[in-house]
Amino acid sequence: MHSWIDGQPATALNLQNRGLAYGDGLFETIAVRAGQPSLLDGHLARLALGCQRLGIDADLALLRDEVLRYASQLGDGVAKLILTRGDSQRGYAPVAGAAPRRILQGSPLPTYPPAHAEQGICLFACQTRLAEQPLLAGLKHLNRLEQVLARAEWQDSEHAEGLMRDGQGRVVEGVYSNLFLVRDGMLHTADLTRCGVAGVMRGALLEQAVALAIPVQVGDLSLGDLEQADEVFVCNSVYGVWPVRGIPALSLNWSPGPLTRKLQAVARTLLDT
Amino acid sequence: MHSWIDGQPATALNLQNRGLAYGDGLFETIAVRAGQPSLLDGHLARLALGCQRLGIDADLALLRDEVLRYASQLGDGVAKLILTRGDSQRGYAPVAGAAPRRILQGSPLPTYPPAHAEQGICLFACQTRLAEQPLLAGLKHLNRLEQVLARAEWQDSEHAEGLMRDGQGRVVEGVYSNLFLVRDGMLHTADLTRCGVAGVMRGALLEQAVALAIPVQVGDLSLGDLEQADEVFVCNSVYGVWPVRGIPALSLNWSPGPLTRKLQAVARTLLDT
Numbered sequence: 001m002h003s004w005i006d007g008q009p010a011t012a013l014n015l016q017n018r019g020l021a022y023g024d025g026l027f028e029t030i031a032v033r034a035g036q037p038s039l040l041d042g043h044l045a046r047l048a049l050g051c052q053r054l055g056i057d058a059d060l061a062l063l064r065d066e067v068l069r070y071a072s073q074l075g076d077g078v079a080k081l082i083l084t085r086g087d088s089q090r091g092y093a094p095v096a097g098a099a100p101r102r103i104l105q106g107s108p109l110p111t112y113p114p115a116h117a118e119q120g121i122c123l124f125a126c127q128t129r130l131a132e133q134p135l136l137a138g139l140k141h142l143n144r145l146e147q148v149l150a151r152a153e154w155q156d157s158e159h160a161e162g163l164m165r166d167g168q169g170r171v172v173e174g175v176y177s178n179l180f181l182v183r184d185g186m187l188h189t190a191d192l193t194r195c196g197v198a199g200v201m202r203g204a205l206l207e208q209a210v211a212l213a214i215p216v217q218v219g220d221l222s223l224g225d226l227e228q229a230d231e232v233f234v235c236n237s238v239y240g241v242w243p244v245r246g247i248p249a250l251s252l253n254w255s256p257g258p259l260t261r262k263l264q265a266v267a268r269t270l271l272d273t
Numbered sequence: 274m275h276s277w278i279d280g281q282p283a284t285a286l287n288l289q290n291r292g293l294a295y296g297d298g299l300f301e302t303i304a305v306r307a308g309q310p311s312l313l314d315g316h317l318a319r320l321a322l323g324c325q326r327l328g329i330d331a332d333l334a335l336l337r338d339e340v341l342r343y344a345s346q347l348g349d350g351v352a353k354l355i356l357t358r359g360d361s362q363r364g365y366a367p368v369a370g371a372a373p374r375r376i377l378q379g380s381p382l383p384t385y386p387p388a389h390a391e392q393g394i395c396l397f398a399c400q401t402r403l404a405e406q407p408l409l410a411g412l413k414h415l416n417r418l419e420q421v422l423a424r425a426e427w428q429d430s431e432h433a434e435g436l437m438r439d440g441q442g443r444v445v446e447g448v449y450s451n452l453f454l455v456r457d458g459m460l461h462t463a464d465l466t467r468c469g470v471a472g473v474m475r476g477a478l479l480e481q482a483v484a485l486a487i488p489v490q491v492g493d494l495s496l497g498d499l500e501q502a503d504e505v506f507v508c509n510s511v512y513g514v515w516p517v518r519g520i521p522a523l524s525l526n527w528s529p530g531p532l533t534r535k536l537q538a539v540a541r542t543l544l545d546t
Contacts (some may be wrong), residue, residue: 003288010288011288013285014286017286020292020293022296022420024418029363082294090302105289131406132440133402142293142295142296142418143417144295148291148327148365148367149408151367152367
């Protein structure tokens with residue numbers, strides 16, 4: 001499907017756009033089924049937080065309308081929404097009154113091997129570490145070189161995702177997923193106030209876990225915590241939940257467990273809007 | 274002057290470009306006078322290092338030719354060269370064989386108040402800290418949100434640049450400059466292996482200082498080092514060297530000193546190609 005810029009079909013972007021110059025913007029990757037965007041409130045809430053932190057003055061009601069219109073035309077697929085600070089001449093200083101630019105791109109729903117969801121996946125242990133930047137932590141902004149470098153570390157199909165740690169060795173997330181572990185019936189996921197992307201599916205699962213009376217802890221995670229985990233899974237807002245069956249480089253192995261299966265079912269429901 | 278993409282006049286960029294999607298690329302800001310690019314070898318050397326670190330397979334001889342051709346048409350101005358990994362579909366994984374995209378943009382030489390170079394400038398003490406990412410440190414890559422946030426911290430014209438520190442409080446650089454200090458006749462500048470941009474003018478001045486038998490030390494710098502400095506200056510490859518006369522928020526003041534003036538003259542010569 002054609003991309004849109006500011007609500008109009010377009011294939012190309014003004015070269016003065018600050019998204020290109022500085023990665024000065026945010027994005028959301030939204031699963032669309034039967035013309036309906038999944039988890040739209042969560043995506044727009046994260047985008048709003050990003051706009052607030054970056055000082056981008058976006059019209060969120062207009063964005064919502066545009067995503068809904070685009071999704072209805074896309075049918076089934078993935079809608080990627082990019083919001084940049086707009087155009088400007090050379091120089092880091094944001095130009096007062098510059099109009100943020102709204103970009104929508106559509107692609108087919110990715111087809112993953114069914115085994116990913118059924119038997120689980122292996123994680124590659126990435127050497128690329130996440131830098132600590134509290135001002136940007138949690139946001140899905142356009143500065144994604146760390147993810148590009150991490151994803152380039154493996155080419156084989158044995159690993160479906162990569163494990164990312166921070167400079168201190170803390171376990172943070174996947175390259176394009178968030179990571180959860182289960183120990184003694186409690187769900188753990190990394191605190192993302194120093195680095196990492198606060199995924200919309202992660203947020204939805206945390207909310208659902210609380211509703212289901214599953215004990216939850218958000219905090220720092222170490223490799224030791226992974227070693228002692230009963231279950232490990234990753235999630236994002238396109239594929240839902242994949243059990244992790246191992247990290248070969250670290251000689252770690254797990255079997256998909258009951259909490260993983262329960263939250264996998266929850267994710268399926270959330271995505272089947 | 275018109276921008277070029279891959280050597281051809283262009284105003285817009287394919288929306289699938291990874292420069293927009295992830296900031297997956299590098300840039301150089303090159304002063305051009307009388308059709309000649311200044312410090313071209315330095316710019317291309319840093320670009321080559323960036324390509325190596327990011328795994329971008331660029332034709333540097335072609336880039337050199339294109340910059341020379343563009344500069345000769347620009348006459349006097351600033352040529353901004355952006356090199357991205359090229360286009361790809363959704364997903365962080367670099368696509369094997371994707372052609373890197375070469376973008377050239379021209380703008381007039383900026384006009385700064387003559388007092389910046391003569392009496393010196395004041396620095397704003399930025400709260401935004403540079404994150405430590407050794408894999409990207411030194412490069413002029415397209416992930417520049419930290420600089421955008423730092424530059425947005427002040428709007429007044431009293432401060433011509435901002436002082437940036439890292440998460441540990443070390444003094445690193447300006448928002449769009451590198452910083453040097455002089456103490457007891459020795460030139461000091463920050464080590465940039467954890468964060469910061471290794472400016473082409475910084476590199477040229479270090480080289481010239483060695484040639485002029487000025488003692489040089491590259492290492493960690495603290496606010497205490499600034500307090501004890503006899504002279505402080507900033508530099509980049511467009512304006513050359515500006516003395517720093519103070520950081521009001523830190524109650525620090527200096528007068529332009531002899532080493533600053535000597536290197537300011539060196540920078541002028543380097544820019545008057």
